[in-house]
Amino acid sequence: xxxxNKNPNGENVVPEVQQKKTQALILKSSDGEEFSISKSAAxxxxxxxxxxxxxxxxxxxxLPLVDGGTLARVITYLNKHAEDGASDEDKRKFDEEFLSGxxxxxxxxxxxxxxxxxxxxxxxxxxxxxxxxxxxxxxxWVRKTFRIESDFTAExxxxxxKEYAWAWEGVDSDAD
Amino acid sequence: MCxxxxxxxxxxxxxxxxxxxxxxxxVKSWQDIIGSWAxxxxxxxxxxxxxxxxxxxxxxxxxxxxxxxxxxxxxxDCSKLCRQSMLxxxxxxxxxxxxxxxxxxxxxxxDCLICIHRIDRNTVIALxxxxxxxxxxxxxxxxxxxRNSDAYQRYVGFGFDIHKDLKVVQLFILDYDGxxxxxxxxxxxxTWKELDHEIHNDMHVKNSIMPYKNGSSSFSHWLAFxxxxxxxxxNYSLLSFNMQNEVFERTSVPHCVHDAEYxxxxxxxxxxx
Numbered sequence: 001x002x003x004x005n006k007n008p009n010g011e012n013v014v015p016e017v018q019q020k021k022t023q024a025l026i027l028k029s030s031d032g033e034e035f036s037i038s039k040s041a042a043x044x045x046x047x048x049x050x051x052x053x054x055x056x057x058x059x060x061x062x063l064p065l066v067d068g069g070t071l072a073r074v075i076t077y078l079n080k081h082a083e084d085g086a087s088d089e090d091k092r093k094f095d096e097e098f099l100s101g102x103x104x105x106x107x108x109x110x111x112x113x114x115x116x117x118x119x120x121x122x123x124x125x126x127x128x129x130x131x132x133x134x135x136x137x138x139x140x141w142v143r144k145t146f147r148i149e150s151d152f153t154a155e156x157x158x159x160x161x162k163e164y165a166w167a168w169e170g171v172d173s174d175a176d
Numbered sequence: 177m178c179x180x181x182x183x184x185x186x187x188x189x190x191x192x193x194x195x196x197x198x199x200x201x202x203v204k205s206w207q208d209i210i211g212s213w214a215x216x217x218x219x220x221x222x223x224x225x226x227x228x229x230x231x232x233x234x235x236x237x238x239x240x241x242x243x244x245x246x247x248x249x250x251x252x253d254c255s256k257l258c259r260q261s262m263l264x265x266x267x268x269x270x271x272x273x274x275x276x277x278x279x280x281x282x283x284x285x286x287d288c289l290i291c292i293h294r295i296d297r298n299t300v301i302a303l304x305x306x307x308x309x310x311x312x313x314x315x316x317x318x319x320x321x322x323r324n325s326d327a328y329q330r331y332v333g334f335g336f337d338i339h340k341d342l343k344v345v346q347l348f349i350l351d352y353d354g355x356x357x358x359x360x361x362x363x364x365x366x367t368w369k370e371l372d373h374e375i376h377n378d379m380h381v382k383n384s385i386m387p388y389k390n391g392s393s394s395f396s397h398w399l400a401f402x403x404x405x406x407x408x409x410x411n412y413s414l415l416s417f418n419m420q421n422e423v424f425e426r427t428s429v430p431h432c433v434h435d436a437e438y439x440x441x442x443x444x445x446x447x448x449x
Contacts, residue, residue: 108183115183123186127222131190139201148203160201166251167197 025052026060027075033068034060035075041082045074046118065116070109073098077122099129104145136172185209189218192231193307194251213312216288216305217340224288234290234306236282245280245292249306283332283384286393291344295330297321301344301361303334314344317359317368327351331381333396335419339364343419345371345396349381356381360422373424378402381415382439387446394419399444400426412442 024036027048042061043049051061063071080086080094102110107130114123134142143150150157161168188196188209196219200207209215232251239246284290293301304311328351334344342363349356356379358371385397400415411434414427429444436442 108187111187112180112183115186124222127187127190130187135191135195139198142199142202146202150202151204152201157201164197167194171198 027071028060028062029066029068029071030064031068033071035071037075037078038082041075041078044078044081044119046120048117063117066113067109070106070113073102073106073110074113074117074119074122078119081121095125099125102129104130104133136170138171138174141172141174181205181209185215185218186222189215189222190226191223193223196308210308211310213310216308216310219308220288220305221340232307234285247304247306281332283334284386286335286387289334291332291334293330293332293346297328297330297348301332301346303342303344312363314361315366315368317346317361319359319368319370321357328357329381331384331398333384333398333417335393335396335417337394337419343422345417345419347375347381347398349379371422375415375424376402379415380439383444385414385444385446397446399439399442401439401442412436412439414444 023039025039025042027035027037027042029035039052042052048061066074077095077098080098081091086094099107107126111123111126111130114120114126134145137145142148152160184206188199188206191199196210200210232249235248235250237246237248280292280294282290282292288305288307289303290306291301291303293299298316300316301314302311303314328348331347331349332344333347334342336342344361346359346361347356348358356373356375358373358375359368360371361368379400379402381398381400383399385399387393387395387397396417396419398415400413402411402413412429414429416425416427417423418425433442
């Protein structure tokens with residue numbers, strides 16, 4: 001850590017660069033919640049950065065496609081990744097813990113938000129997380145988890161299963 | 177949930193091949209997504225590029241009863257060799273009876289794709305993702321060539337430029353001296369064009385050389401040699417085609433290699449590091 005600058009009165013002086021970084025703006029979710037976020041953290045989203053450059057809405061950016069709960073999560077992620085002095089290792093650990101508690105529904109919402117706000121790293125990590133949870137699961141588990149109703153007939157399904165039987169080897173049991 | 181089709185494609189494109197084949201039976205819309213050529217490209221970017229280990233093997237085998245090559249794949253964690261029926265369909269012109277079956281070449285894999293082509297000019301070039309059993313047939317180059325009767329060797333390379341555009345380059349090396357002919361195909365425009373180049377008349381090309389690992393997919397490479405006087409042996413080099421700016425580059429090889437009398441006495445591979 002660099003030593004803090006002090007002015008002649010012994011007070012801490014925030015260097016100009018940092019002042020610029022800590023300037024805040026407001027993100028407004030689809031359900032009207034407002035969140036304050038530093039410009040440096042918000043700028044990690046390519047979409048928000050573009051909106052900031054266009055200087056729309058005088059410091060309040062409406063995000064009509066992201067609900068408050070999801071936006072809060074995204075902001076937690078952005079804050080960590082914009083933190084001064086957070087090493088890549090810190091960030092990796094944070095990402096791991098950050099995503100590990102989320103259900104598939106929540107992960108999908110975060111994926112949508114990550115895509116909409118163009119935060120590639122977050123989007124990639126969430127996709128990877130969703131996929132890690134489902135790759136060894138059965139077709140029935142996937143249907144249940146993603147609330148999908150099959151439109152295959154039993155015969156059609158049996159036919160494919162017979163032809164590609166190898167893909168059904170070593171599937172996890174649905175119990176857990 | 178996740179009823180946004182684009183996002184769903186993205187998520188599924190991070191899945192390993194085995195899961196994808198299973199999840200084709202989740203619902204018909206997933207089957208359509210996984211079966212599309214657009215998905216093949218996404219899967220290549222998101223799964224293949226992040227997958228550090230080789231997960232499967234590909235076997236190309238000639239079937240003497242049907243006169244066709246077959247492609248078979250096997251995944252390391254599966255007990256059986258899994259034949260994927262789509263690939264031994266009629267996607268290449270069948271090899272004619274009594275014809276030597278070796279007039280067909282396989283180049284790759286580069287980023288999960290292989291390229292299969294015959295050595296004669298007016299035949300289809302197929303790009304194939306064997307894992308997902310998807311094949312793309314390139315249009316035959318319409319560029320006319322008034323030296324059709326000349327003997328030549330056809331070499332094909334493929335790769336991606338910085339915009340992820342798939343490019344395929346075909347070289348016709350004439351058996352008698354004459355400037356090699358080069359044509360390049362771009363998937364984004366779906367057209368062929370002839371390329372002006374600096375390869376010399378007396379340059380011969382052998383053996384396409386695969387990059388050591390994915391990520392070097394913006395180049396195609398061949399072992400090239402220039403026959404000097406009979407007594408002097410040949411002059412070897414690595415010939416590379418850069419998909420980015422569409423130019424050839426030559427890299428010299430250690431000097432002692434030039435003592436090799438025949439090109440089949442030289443083999444060249446890439447190393448990591």
